[in-house]
Amino acid sequence: MAAGGFCKLPTGSVVVALELPRPTADGTGCVRVLVHAQNRARALTRLRNLGMRAVYLRGNGSPPTPDEITAVLHHPDGLIWRTAPDNGVATAPELMQELWHPIRALLRRPAATP
Numbered sequence: 001m002a003a004g005g006f007c008k009l010p011t012g013s014v015v016v017a018l019e020l021p022r023p024t025a026d027g028t029g030c031v032r033v034l035v036h037a038q039n040r041a042r043a044l045t046r047l048r049n050l051g052m053r054a055v056y057l058r059g060n061g062s063p064p065t066p067d068e069i070t071a072v073l074h075h076p077d078g079l080i081w082r083t084a085p086d087n088g089v090a091t092a093p094e095l096m097q098e099l100w101h102p103i104r105a106l107l108r109r110p111a112a113t114p
Helices: 040-049 066-073 092-097 103-107
Strands: 004-008 014-021 030-037 079-083
Touching: 014 040, 014 066, 030 040, 030 066, 030 103, 066 079, 079 103
Parallel strands: none
Antiparallel strands: 004 014, 014 030, 030 079
8 A cells, every 4th residue: 555664562562654645535645654553464453443444564664763653652542643744754843743643533524514
């Protein structure tokens, strides 16, 4: 699918990072999703159970950074996201502009307008 990668932790669990298209009506932009799980298959299953059916991890071209690993390990759900940089390369100032969000904020349906 999109860029992604994983990192195996000393505890045996993994952190998987994926860049996915933003699930909006216009479909513009990408998001970087981080998942903490016991193994890569369970991490992808967690995303598929949330409705992201076409999620695959091929290769390890864009593994999570140490800061991303820390962020997902400190989140109670172990599943977070934020907007991915447009050029695919995040610089320090770009990373500081947006905080990590829980996955439910990404999947939340916008309120219907009357």
